[in-house]
Amino acid sequence: MTLKLRSIGTSDRGLIRSGNQDALHAGTWLVAVADGMGGMAAGDLASAIAIDAVAPLDAETPEDALVAALQRGIQVATTRIRQAVTEDPQRQGMGTTLTALLFARTGSCLALAHIGDSRAYLFREGVLKQITRDDTFVQMLVDQGMITPEEASSHPRRAVVTQALQGDEVSPTYATMVPWAGDRWLLCSDGLSNVVGPETLAEVLAQHPDRAECAxxxxxxxxxxxxxxNVTVIIADVLDED
Incomplete structure (x- = not known):
């Protein structure tokens, strides 16, 4: 059995924002979502830099090289964002989230890299699980037991991220997992996860087998x-194509 990743991604400006600062890559081996932040055009530049930096990873990669490849991609993104700020000091403070999933060429392993508050969810055998942990102020409060996850969802400071790609050294989270045939991954910016609850996400993932229709x-x-x-969604299915 050889497992393959099949993905589709889409993005919408939303109803309030004047532009779209999200960026995405939905490929054969790599899927990634970036949500930019910063004034003027800096947020969309930061997210575009991040996606451009990791896009070359969309190639056949051995299992034991997945995490190192993602680390290199993030290092490239960090360097390029730093250069962009140096070129124009008005871009100071710009940054981006990044959540990326890289599938091994054998189909037997995948790796995840995450920084910020874009999310990766795994829908497996009818159960939805949030795999990433938000790098946010409110998540820190939840971890400390100061507020509940329910209170976090409506907290006035829920948009405050504690880590993002901004040109400085950072500590992204990396993980590896074994994929199963039938797994469905949802990667999204907080434009989706802040307004649509997990029960509804699970319902939609279950009811719409067609990836484009689901997204x-x-x-x-x-x-x-x-x-x-801005709302960005990637649906990626793990399929047994033998």
């Missing part, structure tokens, strides 16, 4: 909830 439905739900932010 479109999730975007529509975010827009119906007010679309206060």
């Amino acid at each position: 479109r439905r999730l975007i529509d739900l975010a827009l119906r909830a007010g679309g206060p932010d």
Whole structure:
């Protein structure tokens, strides 16, 4: 049995923002979402830099080289963002989240890299699990037992990230997992996860086997909830194509 990753991604400006500072890559071996931050055009530049830096990883990679490849991609992104800020000091403070999943050429392993508050969810055998942990102020409060996860979802400071790619040295989270045939991955910016709850996400992932239809439905739900932010969605299915 040889497992393959099949993905589709889509992004929407939302109903409030004047531009879209999200960027994505939905490929054969790599899927990634970046959500930019910073004034003027700096946020969309930062997210584009991050995706451009990791996009070359969309190639056949041995199992034992997955995490190192993602680390290199993030290092390239960090260097390029630092250069962009040096070139124009008005870009100071720009940055981006990055959540990326790299599938091994054998199909027997995948690696995940994460920084910021874009998310990766795994829908396996009818159960949705959030795999990434938000690098945010409110997640820190949840971890310390000061607020509940329910309170975090409506906290006024829920958009404050504690880590992002901004040109400085950072400590992204890396993990490796064994994929199963039938797994469905959802990668998204907080424009989706802040307004559509996990129960609804699970419902949609279960009810729409067609990836493009599933992604479109999730975007529509975010827009119906007010679309206060840019919304980016990637649906990636692990398939047995033998």
